[in-house]
Structure formats: C-alpha cells, structure tokens
Amino acid sequence: MKAEIITIGDELLIGQVTDTNSSFIAKALNGAGIEVQRITSVSDTGNEIISALEEASGRVKLVLITGGLGPTKDDVTKAVIAQYMGDRLVSDPGTLQHIQSMMAARNIAMNPLNIKQAEVPEHAEVIRNSCGTAPGIWCEKDGTIYIFMPGVPFEMKAMMQDELLPRLQQRFATNVILHRTLLVAGIPESKLAIRIEQWENSLPPNIRLAYLPSDGMIRLRLSVAGSNRDTLVSQTETAIETLRPLLGMSLLSVTGEQPEELAGRLLLEKGKTVATAESCTGGNIACLLTSIAGSSAYFKGTVVAYANDVKTGVLCVNASDIDHYGAVSREVAVQMAQRVRQLIKTDYGIATTGIAGPSGGTPEKPVGTVWIAIAEASKTTAKQFHYGNIRENNIRKSSVAALNMLIETLNGLSSAR
C-alpha cells in the first residue's frame, strides 16, 4: 500500500515555517505498513491544491493532506475540497457542539468564525479534532481516499494517533515495513562505507542500507519490507550481529534511540544521575536530556556558566586557571565537570566550554574549538573537538558529542561488570 502526503501553506513555500508534519505522518504510516511515495508542499491557492490532489490520485490510492482548515481568510482548503468533490459545505452539529465546548472551557465567547469552522462537505466523514476547533475530513473520489487534517502539528498528531491510524490499519495493513537505525560515532562516512562494504554486499536483497551523517555521527538505517514481521525481525537481527564485530565501541547503539534517549535509558537502567555545567552549549545538553519524559529520575540540574563570573562564582572554577589556561581549556572543562557533580550531588558531571562563534576565535583557539569533560567519582575524562565556523553546528555537535561521551562511559560500565 502506497500513500502520498500534501502539505498546504504559503508559509512553507516562503520558508517561514519548516514542514514537520510530513515526517510525523510518514513515520506513522510506515508503522502501519503504508509506504509514502512522495511529499508535496503547495500554496493556499485553489488551483495549486487541486492540481496536487489530481496528480497524487494518479499515482496512489491514499492521500493525506494537512493545512488550510483554520478560521481565517487565508485558509481555503475546505472550500477547495467542496469544489473538488462536487459537494457543498454544511454545518455539522457534532462539530459545532465540540467547538462550543472547547471555547467554553477556555472562557472565550463564540464568534462567527468559530461557527463557520463547523462547516464540512456534506458527504464527507468528519474526523474529530480532540485538541482544536478545525475538524478533519475524510472523503473518497474515484477510488482514492483523501484525508484532510489541520496543519497545527499537535492537533494533527493527536488526530493521526487517536482517529486515523486505527482506521487505516484496519483497512489497509497488508505489508510490514521495518526500519532499524544504528548509531555510529568516531568513523568518517567514506571510511565506514569501506570498512563495512563486504558486509553490505552480503545483505539479503530485501534489506536496504542508508547512511545518514549528522551532528558528527552516522546513522546507519536498515530498511526491510515483507509479509511476516518475525522473519523481518530475525533478518535484521542477524545483519546487526554480523556487523557488530566490525564496529566495536564505535557502534553506540542499535536501538534507533537519539543520544539523549539512549543516555537517559542507560542512566535509568544503571541507577545513575547526571548534572551538566555548560558554557558554549548554553543549556542545550540539559534541554536534550529533559526533552525525554521521566528524565527527572536521573537528570538533577545544570549550571549554564556563560560568563566567567558564573564559572568562578557559582561553580568555583579557579580564577587563576581561567587566566592562565583560558576559559576554553582542558583544565577549566575538568573543573567545571567536577564542581557541578559535587554542587548538584550526582554520579556524573558533564561540562562543555568552547568558542561557538561566529566571533571570539584566536589563531591558537579558532571558532569551533570545544573542550568536553565527563567527571565520575574516580576519574574525569576530557576531549578536545573542532567543529568549524557555524555557531548552530558547534552547539549541536558539542551537545551530541558530550552525550556520546557519557554513553561510552555508561556502556563501558556495563561491559566491565
């Protein structure tokens, strides 16, 4: 079963907003055994929307669409659906009631635009929007199913999960698609490709391999499709087991987790806690760790020591060491990691200090120079990295490298048992 996704919105075509809906929908459909063939973004214009719908229906029998269902004038999707389906818009009593109760809960009076939101194409099926006032719309024409969802990400997500996936699974699931993602750190992409070339060539023909380099790591993705889930699971497991000895400790994980998820799971499993002392990463490591639900079990706190005064005043880093070695140095990173571990009373302390840029570099320490340290009770490890000129990259790559150092430490812990 194949599907296409269409996202509607001028904001996407002028680059004001990044389309995050498509990746969410694609992932959800893959999980239900439905492959996505194409993603198309078009403007809030009747002709553009209708062309996209017609073209997609020539390729697939299922089209999921987001955007343009809001109450304001720039939202035209509902009128376009009615035109495309040869239907008319009528007020749906259930939807009107839902909108009324949502507005009442927020203590906002109903206005004509809210009332208009209850209008739907007369012969379409209305899909409940539990998180918002714009209803979803399911309609069929000439053997193709069109599902229209609101463009607001959390409304669309709840609608996909609670309303649409169960229906789609019931109606279409025939095939199984599995993706397994492995996290590899410390080997450049082309070197990795050569190291695992023979293994890659020996993979069964239904396993497809992809290399996704990002943030100084490489994600290796194994994709496999077939009719029997157990067979596919065992095929990918076998492939991963034969890959393991080729990668050693560079294979950080085979679970597809993000570094912050993996670090969190390992901390939880081993009953350890962590705190961070961040300079150049500005709180990003804390942010990543706390993006995971339940992180309060292992993450205790952070000192973002952006100013040197905070490094000395709050973290008690030795001021003369900052003068002598510079704020971006092994000595300062080590002290920050040790002091935050003591201050916040955790098993591990992570510290970063670097020059995120674009300015602040020197010939000896150019922009992108970063020191990262991990303090444990018995020892502290520090490493220097160079990430180049781009501030955003430096912050992200340093954060991921710090999490990877923690993961290596935690993985080492388990193999030493």
Next chain:
Amino acid sequence: MKAEIITIGDELLIGQVTDTNSSFIAKALNGAGIEVQRITSVSDTGNEIISALEEASGRVKLVLITGGLGPTKDDVTKAVIAQYMGDRLVSDPGTLQHIQSMMAARNIAMNPLNIKQAEVPEHAEVIRNSCGTAPGIWCEKDGTIYIFMPGVPFEMKAMMQDELLPRLQQRFATNVILHRTLLVAGIPESKLAIRIEQWENSLPPNIRLAYLPSDGMIRLRLSVAGSNRDTLVSQTETAIETLRPLLGMSLLSVTGEQPEELAGRLLLEKGKTVATAESCTGGNIACLLTSIAGSSAYFKGTVVAYANDVKTGVLCVNASDIDHYGAVSREVAVQMAQRVRQLIKTDYGIATTGIAGPSGGTPEKPVGTVWIAIAEASKTTAKQFHYGNIRENNIRKSSVAALNMLIETLNGLSSAR
C-alpha cells in the same frame, strides 16, 4: 520568476528526518525575488527523481534539488543527473584537489569513495562545496536550469549563500517580494481576525495577509510583491501603522524577529543583562537565548533546578515554601527568579516551574500548569499558564511565554522613558 524545490532522500519519506533544507532554500530564493511554487520530496530512486525533474520542468524554469550526492551506495543522484542530461560522469580535477585538501586538513587518508566524489557530469558546471566533499552541480536542459546541492544542511546553506544566490540574483532578479511578520500575543486567532477584519479588508490588493498561530502566539504575515522596493516598503509600513492602535501592547513586535532575537536586541539596546532559573523548561530558555550570536553580552547564566534539592541547595529557595505551596507555585517561581538574579548578578531573573508531563499532575495542578516569574530590582511579576498534556508543547510554550514576559517588561521600560 518562479522556482521549485526537490529534496531527495528515503529518510524524508519514512519520516526519519525532517526536511529543513526546503524552508531555508525557499527563504533565500524569496529574498532574491524568486517565488517558490512547489516543494517535492522523493526517494533515492532513479525513476522517482527523473519523474520529479520532468514534472517540475513543465511548470517552472528553475529547479533546485538537494540530496543523494554523498559517497555511499544509497546516493544515486549523480548517476541520475548523467542519465537525465544524456551526459557521462568524469573526474573533475579542481574538485578532486579540493577533496584531497579537505581530507588532509582532517588527517584522513583518501579512499576510492572520496576519489569517486570528484566525478561530475562532463558538461555541467561544478559548484564549489566549501564545507564538504560533495560538489554542487548546475546544468541546463531545454531552457530549464537544474541546480543540485548536497543534502547535508550546513553544506547546502554555505553553497546557497556563497555560490548560488549571487549567480541567481544576477541572472533572474526582476521582481521584489517582501514579507513582514508581526508578533501578536494574548489574543486568540478567531478573536484577532474579527478585531482586525475592517483593517484587513482595507488592505491594498497586492498585500496578502496570513495568520500563523504557534506556541501560544500568532504571527501575522504581510506579503507584498511588486517592482519597486521603496513603494512596497512604504505600503507595508502604512498598513502596520494603521494596525498598531487596534492591537496595543499585544503587538509584541513588527520586525519579524523570533522572541529570543527580540528579547536579545532589547536587552542589548537597553544595556541590561539576564539570567534564568529553569525547572520545567529544563534549560530551553537559556538555549534559545544563547542560540543568538553575541548573546554573551546580555545573557550571563542559568541554573536548571530540575530537582527540588537544586532549588533549595543552589538557588536557596525556602524548603518550607516548597513543602507548603508546592514546587509549582507563585511563591517558588518568584523566589527562583529573585535568587538567580542575585546569584548571577544580572538586571533580570526569569524563572519557570511547572508540570511538563506526561505524568506528575494532580487535580489541583494538572499537567501543563506552569508558573513563570520575572524579577527586576524593584519588583517581581509572576503569571500562571495552562498548556495541556503534551510535554514538548509545554516546554516550548512556557519558554516562549517567559521570553514574551521579558519583552513586555523591556517594551514597558522604553515607553516609560
């Protein structure tokens, strides 16, 4: 002048990676007076790529493509270009030399895959990739220009900015497209639409208005196209000035800046400094503030007090107040803001404490309850918010609300002068 964007990669169609390249390219093209008509994402498959190229060429004369130029087997774009153009791949000496020097700088030995990366279609123009080893490719067929760029975002961005935009501007710029984005907080979308309806109806026909609700704010975007930049600027200025009295203090900004940029600029202009004490936002406010280059001039540091021990131990929040009022309370938020301001010695202290979820809620304080406080020398302001069940939303909306409270404070400062 109209263009289309095609992004290539299985990872986009299975939802593993969000396509951030398209929005960057679209924004850059708009800045150069080139409108984007459609964005299409297709898989790393020859037929799919060729169909997408052919279809786009039927609609526009300029197509920008990213992805699939890497050294590994899953990257097929270069072979597809050669096939589509009826050309053959040959090694480009300049590119080979560039790859050699990049690998040497990283102390990595050249391997056959690196050498292969220097292959380009014989009759295409090679575009330098200053940040990576995959060259860009510019080719023309039947009056349509195709520009292929690497999919790695920072490589693509540098190539767009340094190499492509200057050439495109020189070759195509005829029209001017301007977008102005206004930030409105504290008014629901449908209520805002009604309040400004008359103003909206009185806009000149070449100004298009869009409502973009996100993170508890609404972005109002005015888009205007024409031949003379000065005329367009003055048209939008007039529209904004007539809108101002309808929105009052709810109009946070007319500059299109993100809240963290706007807060940063106001702090810098007024010579003020800020520190944050974050519980439920887990460092996200610090992260947002430090994402801006030059933020060290006004952002000094943060204490992420995720555990109550850190609230009492590092921030010296009164433990009996935590027992009595709960960690999520006005009293605790106020103390956190005041103490971090004193500890880090800044003009403003921002604090957040809330229940990000998904668990931890109670009937009196459900998940999504958040207290935010802003401490100044003379007073501390605190507000309660309710953001619902979704952790990610709670963190993001709380962070934006905190920045908006700071912006209101800083805006108030200027109008009081």
